[in-house]
Amino acid sequence: MRxxxxxxxxxxxxxxxxxxxxxxxxxxxxxNQVFTKIFMxxxxxDIADDIFQETFIKxxxxxxxxxxxxxxxxxxxxxxIAHNLSIDHFRKGKKMPAxxxxxxxxxxxxxxxxxxxxxxxxxxxxxxxxxxxxxxxxPEDQRQVVEMRHYSGMSFxxxxxxxxxxxxxxxxxxxxxxxxxxxxxxxxKIVLTLS
Numbered sequence: 001m002r003x004x005x006x007x008x009x010x011x012x013x014x015x016x017x018x019x020x021x022x023x024x025x026x027x028x029x030x031x032n033q034v035f036t037k038i039f040m041x042x043x044x045x046d047i048a049d050d051i052f053q054e055t056f057i058k059x060x061x062x063x064x065x066x067x068x069x070x071x072x073x074x075x076x077x078x079x080x081i082a083h084n085l086s087i088d089h090f091r092k093g094k095k096m097p098a099x100x101x102x103x104x105x106x107x108x109x110x111x112x113x114x115x116x117x118x119x120x121x122x123x124x125x126x127x128x129x130x131x132x133x134x135x136x137x138x139p140e141d142q143r144q145v146v147e148m149r150h151y152s153g154m155s156f157x158x159x160x161x162x163x164x165x166x167x168x169x170x171x172x173x174x175x176x177x178x179x180x181x182x183x184x185x186x187x188x189k190i191v192l193t194l195s
């Protein structure tokens with residue numbers, strides 16, 4: 001009962017000093033919130049399980065090595081690790097999230113017409129690939145918001161909570177991302193048309 005009321009910083013200190021049960025309390029206290037955040041990003045239970053385990057392995061290694069210095073901010077620190085590992089998952093091999101690109105999930109596919117001819121569909125697929133490749137030219141924070149919004153299907157509220165920013169900041173990053181994409185297209189003389 002007493003352990004459940006012990007602040008995180010004291011449990012962290014106890015774990016660093018050798019109390020495995022202190023870490024167990026921390027894990028039980030925060031596991032649902034951390035797993036939910038990861039699952040919201042990856043939308044796949046098995047991948048979320050893997051990233052959840054990887055998150056806490058990183059937490060344990062950092063605590064044991066004496067590199068933890070987020071005194072009093074344990075949960076935000078763990079959530080940041082979980083967020084970064086989730087985003088890293090998408091970047092491996094420059095793959096998009098587990099959400100497959102199709103008419104239901106791809107943001108650009110909603111524009112496509114169901115009765116396209118084969119040639120039109122091939123042109124449209126090329127347009128989608130060109131747009132996705134342009135994301136590489138965006139600053140990290142803008143690209144992250146675009147990926148979370150359009151490939152993970154997250155709301156701006158979810159993005160704001162995930163990135164620990166305000167909704168206005170998330171909206172602003174999306175706005176600047178679109179402006180920057182237009183600039184890149186103009187500079188590279190890219191015209192995206194279905195002709």
